[in-house]
Amino acid sequence: MGIIDEAVARGQKALSEYEAKRFLSEHKIPVTREELVVGEDEAIAAAEKIGFPVVLKANGPEIAHKTERNLVQVGLDGPDEVRTAYKTIVENLGNDTYDGILVQEMIKGERELVVGLVRDPQFGPCVMFGLGGIFTEVLKDTSFRVAPIEKYDALQMMDEIKSKAILGPFRGKEPVNRDLLADILIAIGDIGMDFGAVKEIDMNPVIIQGSEPVVVDSLIVLGNGEKE
Incomplete structure (x- = not known):
């Protein structure tokens, strides 16, 4: 039984971030190196x-608003900082159920x-691509295609966003590997x-490290479940 089937059998409305990344990795989507620990x-x-x-x-399928609740600690540069961050996250979780703490490589990229x-109720599964990070909801600079898509469609989507210039040479950075992004x-x-049990996928941000995209955070919603 796969990750999706197991989660559905447990009655989960969403995958945890760790589960989501494992699932994406199985489909050859590049994700951060990470370990789930207790x-x-x-x-x-x-x-x-x-x-x-x-x-x-x-980490946990019921945990939402991680950044706002101070459940994410970044830039930890040694054992003492990791220990302090671990304690902080556990304290901030309070009585919430969680299945561990995710230790993740820090991806650097602008x-x-x-x-x-x-x-979509009419068109079915649709792929979305656009400007990510904190600007996603503000600028709404996105492009959509009805699935399944071919490489031609994927490359067109990249050219349709207003901020497409960031995919080229940017502030001395290499152009994005469009072939990998298309994949x-x-x-x-x-x-x-x-x-069919996957209702929604949100991979945000996908950070460009060097020239290659890496999924840093991901939410996968299942069935008719909603994750606020």
Whole structure:
């Protein structure tokens, strides 16, 4: 039984971030290196294995608004900082249910994109691409295609956003690897076609590290469930 089927069987309305990243990775979508841990010592060991600096996040299918609730600690540059961050996250969780703390590599890049999947009542699964990070909801600079999509469609989507210039040479940075980005968009469309239980995917941000996109955060909503 796969990740989606197992989550549905447990009655989950969404995957945890760790589950979502594992699922995306199975579909050859590049995600951050990370480990799910329980306990401060495990967190430190994972951070040393991944390499500093790291990010710590609360993980669980019912956990939302992680940034606003101070459940994300970034730029941790040593064991003492990891230990303190772990304690802070656990304290801020209070009585909330969680299944561990995610220790994640810190991806560095100035360009942030969003890739997603929505299910339209009329058209079915649709792939979304656009400017990501904190600007997604403000600028709404996005492009959509009905799934499944081909490489031609994916490349067109990149050229349709107003901020498409950031995909080229940007402040001395390399142009984005459009082939790899197209592969991600195609894979998301295929997931929409193949997994009816996946209602929505929100990969935001997808950070460009060097020239390559890496999924840093992801939400996958299941069935008719809603995650606020």
